[in-house]
Amino acid sequence: MTVSVGHAIWQGLIILLGGGMLGLVYKGFDRKLAAQMQGRIGPPLRQPFYDVVKLMVKENIVPGHAVSWLFNLMPMLSLAAVATLLFYVPLGGYAPLLAGYGDLVLVLYLLAVPSLAMMLGGFAASSPYASVGAQREMVMLMSYEFPLAITLVGLAWRLSTILPAGARVFSLSVLAANPLWGVVGPLGIVGLVLLLGALLVVTPAELSKIPFDIPEAETEIAGGILAEYSGRNLALFYLADAIKTVVMGSLVVALFFPYGLSNVFGLAGAGGALLDVVFYLVKLFVVVFFAVMVVRVGFARLKVNQVARLFWLPVTAFSFLGLLLLAVDRIA
Secondary structure, X not given: OHHHHHHHHHHHHHHHHHHHHHHHHHXXXXXXXXXHHOOOOOOOOOHHHHHHHHHHHOOOOOOOOOOHHHXXXXXXXXXXXXXXXXXXXXXXXXXXXOHHHOOHHHHHHHHHHHHHHHHHHHHHOOOHHHHHHHHHHHHHHHHHHHHHHHHHHHHHHXXXXXOOOOOOOOXXXXXXXXXXXXXXXXXXXXXXXXXXXXXXXXXXHHOOOOOOOOOXXXXXXXXXXXXOOOHHHHHHHHHHHHHHHXXXXXXXXXXXXXXXXXXXXXXXXXXXXXXXXXXXXXXXXXXXXXXXXXXXXXXXXXOHHHHHHHHHHHHHHHHHHHHHHHHHHHHO
């Protein structure tokens, strides 16, 4: 028992450290590649690491009229939630560390916690800019959670019609181990494509990236939710955003592209494991590149009413249609 607990602790520390560093690396790629696509030089890839270190050593300022305990607690809560998600999402082709202790319902809940923490932190700052940003964050959360839930539940339901009764179809590890692409018909393939599209649209909204960065909107509300944050608190929000990028990308990979290359090339042992990890990093980069980097370069910031209309009408309709096609495919 002691050995297993010790191994779990070491694995947890490696996952946390690796997830944080990977998130900062991809944030560096995001800034560099976005700058290149806009005809700029951009910062070095290591700039996010410099930013975190700089913020950690700077003074942590709390506004005089803020609810100080709530203001200081929310960055820690946001980071804790996304760090916990690393233990429930398959990384590098491996089953999650806490695969048997949670399912998609818990993942949906933990994905909402960082947004809730930012909202509460914004309201606690007692700043008009932060309050406006918190209200926008609330509208966004209520908008994109519905199509996200439809996508996740739809995939789990379709898998439940294939696996034996009693299978834990709401587990991400089970979903990753049983991809649906090869077991559904033509209508099911179209349904999966629609659900994938809905999830890819939700991804930049979950990360508050352009065109869904309305809660911060530096040119409109001076940073919004983060307007009053500085020092260590801002660094924690920065780290939470970096790790959440890894989580959302890994979620897309686990649900739709969970394949490895070791079986294709007949490799086993350390060589096969290394190949699968490298392939996972490539898949993760491709998802982040097309769902976040290209989108934020190619689109302008949307208004809050446009975001609500986008997710409640076309994105939700596409996710519902994808679920309907999966249901029809099962009958056919």
